[in-house]
Amino acid sequence: MKIAQAWQLGIGNKYKMPVPRHRPTSRRPLWIIVLICLVCISLIGAYIYPPQHYPACYFFSSSVCTPFKDWFPAMPTRPLTDDEMASRAVNKDILSLPSVQSKNPKIAFMFLTPGSLPFEKLWEKFFLGHEGRFSIYVHASRENPEHASPLFIGREIRSEKVVWGKISMVDAEKRLLANALQDTENQHFVLLSDSCVPLHNFDYVYNYLMGTNISFIDCFQDPGPHGNGRFSEYMLPEVEERDFRKGAQWFSVKRQHALLIVADSLYYTKFKLYCRPNMDGRNCYADEHYLPTLFNMVDPSGIANWSVTHVDWSEGKWHPKAYRARDVTYELLKNITSIDESYHVTSDEKKVKTWTPCLWNGEKRPCYLFARKFYPEALDNLMHLFSNYTAI
Ligand SMILES: *[C@@H]1O[C@H](CO)[C@@H](O)[C@H](O)[C@H]1NC(C)=O
Numbered sequence: 001m002k003i004a005q006a007w008q009l010g011i012g013n014k015y016k017m018p019v020p021r022h023r024p025t026s027r028r029p030l031w032i033i034v035l036i037c038l039v040c041i042s043l044i045g046a047y048i049y050p051p052q053h054y055p056a057c058y059f060f061s062s063s064v065c066t067p068f069k070d071w072f073p074a075m076p077t078r079p080l081t082d083d084e085m086a087s088r089a090v091n092k093d094i095l096s097l098p099s100v101q102s103k104n105p106k107i108a109f110m111f112l113t114p115g116s117l118p119f120e121k122l123w124e125k126f127f128l129g130h131e132g133r134f135s136i137y138v139h140a141s142r143e144n145p146e147h148a149s150p151l152f153i154g155r156e157i158r159s160e161k162v163v164w165g166k167i168s169m170v171d172a173e174k175r176l177l178a179n180a181l182q183d184t185e186n187q188h189f190v191l192l193s194d195s196c197v198p199l200h201n202f203d204y205v206y207n208y209l210m211g212t213n214i215s216f217i218d219c220f221q222d223p224g225p226h227g228n229g230r231f232s233e234y235m236l237p238e239v240e241e242r243d244f245r246k247g248a249q250w251f252s253v254k255r256q257h258a259l260l261i262v263a264d265s266l267y268y269t270k271f272k273l274y275c276r277p278n279m280d281g282r283n284c285y286a287d288e289h290y291l292p293t294l295f296n297m298v299d300p301s302g303i304a305n306w307s308v309t310h311v312d313w314s315e316g317k318w319h320p321k322a323y324r325a326r327d328v329t330y331e332l333l334k335n336i337t338s339i340d341e342s343y344h345v346t347s348d349e350k351k352v353k354t355w356t357p358c359l360w361n362g363e364k365r366p367c368y369l370f371a372r373k374f375y376p377e378a379l380d381n382l383m384h385l386f387s388n389y390t391a392i
Pocket residue numbers: 098099211212213361
């Protein structure tokens with residue numbers, strides 16, 4: 001019965017003839033027979049050549065329509081704004097760019113720091129012998145750094161004040177990306193802090209980042225107060241609560257994604273205005289939500305959902321564990337480099353913990369290339385151990 005109804009609404013406005021109820025007689029007019037034949041032929045035709053549009057299915061949610069669901073795209077629930085249309089066009093083109101666009105691909109190491117970098121000597125050990133395969137950028141937001149290594153001299157970009165948790169943090173990240181993008185040989189862009197150290201040798205890091213087409217952006221859904229609790233309805237309609245994500249700030253992105261971040265103004269503006277400390281009595285930190293949410297919306301399969309920079313939140317405090325000189329042992333570094341599952345915990349009362357294997361091109365591998373936070377006093381121990389713990 002429903003087939004007939006749906007069929008009538010969908011195709012045959014012309015054929016809304018009542019079916020005769022009286023018993024057929026030999027004197028039935030010829031046109032009824034012709035009509036019935038026409039109906040049969042069109043039914044068979046509709047079965048053999050499925051229609052591309054089947055509007056009746058929008059009105060009948062019956063199981064009749066289920067087999068037809070693949071025939072038409074889901075109807076957009078609301079018309080897109082001009083800005084969304086423009087943003088989709090730009091993002092689509094950026095994402096379809098070839099993955100490596102340089103003969104001599106380099107990795108851009110972008111340091112976001114208040115001032116001097118305490119581990120320049122360690123980084124120098126990491127970089128030496130690999131000239132031409134990396135470039136360094138330093139955004140020093142508070143004071144001019146003093147350099148311990150010639151590799152860092154003259155690598156500062158113009159900086160502005162950065163306030164923890166405010167949009168100025170995202171602005172500094174965008175400024176570093178925009179500077180590093182000027183060099184067309186830079187193909188991968190790593191954001192690092194003054195307390196970050198390398199966990200592997202340069203070749204390992206280079207092959208890990210260049211050998212895959214994904215960006216390492218931490219991203220997970222947290223229904224608790226430190227996740228979706230920070231979502232503001234002012235972000236609607238472009239950002240819905242179900243799109244809202246959380247993740248650590250320390251990203252590593254491929255060139256297409258770096259371009260996309262620099263080009264985005266629609267979502268950036270939403271977070272600038274409505275994800276900030278003391279927003280309607282709640283605290284939202286754009287550096288923890290903007291990029292995870294953006295990439296969850298525009299290219300979810302293009303990101304790994306974990307960050308290659310390790311940090312230890314297991315003490316459950318406001319700040320992660322920071323390692324002193326005495327903590328830095330061969331065993332600690334081996335422990336961190338052997339982790340091959342990323343860990344997330346929700347901030348609601350359920351405290352749901354998830355461990356996800358770190359899959360690199362489908363193969364389970366150690367998750368981390370860098371680690372934080374280390375006190376400057378840890379430098380000597382790290383220098384002493386570096387060749388050992390990075391041997392493989
Ligand atoms: C990356 O994507 C390109 C196509 O865009 C493909 O040719 C290449 O094999 C991919 N590389 C890896 C490591 O998956």
